[in-house]
Amino acid sequence: MTNLALVPESEGGLPPGRLPVASGSDITVRVAGVSKAYGDSRDAVLALDGIDLAVARGEFVCLLGASGCGKSTLLNLVAGLDRAGLGSVEVHGRTGLMFQEAALFPWLTVHKNVELALRLAGVPKRERNERVLQLLDLVHLSAFATKRPHELSGGMRQRVALARTLAQQADVLLMDEPFGALDAMTRDLLHEELERLWLERHFTVLFVTHNVREAVRLGDRVVLLTSRPGRVADTYPIDITRPRRIDSPDVATLAATITDRLREEVARHGR
């Protein structure tokens, strides 16, 4: 099930079904030999060092690492918000970025927040309202369209953020610990929600997390990064059948293996 990738048709239209594509044949994100340093040349900190990563169209890849592995830096590079020092980042299609906090605009209602994303993406005015309603329906928040972000719970805000990202018609969702600040129950439900949308809409996901179980629960593939500098330490294909549960034995077993590897990596910095 690992590389069940998808080929979306022209923008807006949904592909007829999921087509299996061999790894490497249809790459959406290609990161090649990317290094990135912060600070002045003398006391610069190397955040990323020679990262190679290829993500197939429709693939769900989780980037896993401890603090200082440059996960967020890597997402910023793929999102085009920052530039690599060395190497190249290639993205085929539009990217949409989600953060740990929903980062909704507090002066706009839920409806207007999603609408602004459509507007900035160039969707003509007459189509916007209907699209907003569809998107809110998709994340089950139609009843809250007129609320403002501060009136919602953290999980609801994150779903609005998801709708807003989907409004950009992103081919690649870049998610930076999007559920990190939520309680466990809400997070479990949002995992299901995200998985469902991903199965229906066939976008590609690059999902950053420091939660090993979450990575195994969601990913087709888990990429483990080392810290300071960030390098690819290992890659784990996840063959557990979907839908998965975060507390299933299969997930727990694999998560334990990866956690051991991650601890080894963290311990290296203790010396």
Add this chain to the structure above:
Amino acid sequence: MAADRALLERELAGLDALAAALPTKKSLGRRTWDAVWPPAAAAALFLAFWQIVVYTHWRPETVLPSPFTVLDSLKGNLGTLTQASGRTLLRGAKGFAVSIVIGTIVGLAAASSKIVRTAIGSMVTGLQTMPSVAWTPLAIVLFQAGGGDAAKTESAILFVVVLGAAPSVANGLLDGIDNIPPLLLRAGRSLGARGLVSLRHVIMPAALPTFISGLKQAWAFAWRALMGAELIVFSIGTVSLGQQLEASRQLPDFPGLYADMIAVFLVGVVIDKLIFAKIDKTIRRRYGLIDTATS
């Protein structure tokens, strides 16, 4: 799978319902009463204190009349005072409007360019600390407003008011822009907002609450500048609050002077409470910056 979907939807709806805030709104009558009685009680206490001071004959009653004499005078002069307040408010509104335009332009320029900011940033703050009445003599000279000519008087007063208020507008906007959470800017950029689009859809709305506080402060400065200027610069054949104060002193009509003072105080309070405090509160509530359960 379909059953799973229905269950997921029910679970989500359940969590959402539990997370929704409980309504705690008080009735309109209750809120009005809560807002009115403390200041009314304070005013009554003040009047009582005033009357007691009058009874002690600390000052002769000709220069410190009782509040009742003053209220009579206020009633008698109501027509003139209303007219005077109208003219003064019109001047204030004009000066305030010009200040908003100039202050916004200067604030935006300083926010968008480091050079402009370094060049004029401290000057703006310096201007803000300068007592605006100090500009009045210069204004009279610049606009040749010493002779009581109406148009020249208006220009001189406008000049003083704008110098008093515009720096607060500029500083308020600059503060607002400086304090935008970086995450919102990042979110805006990732949605494709750049340049003027970002200014219109992200930066200006995000800076609005602080900008409104700046406007509130700017109005207070404008009002002070206006009183100072009106005391000194007059035009023949018009009435204004500042001019009225000076006229009551010279006449002399001391109860009238107290009535004028009350008018100056009331107009200031009413504008602040009915306009600025209201806008400020509405915006803050909308942005989720105040706890709606306690206000």
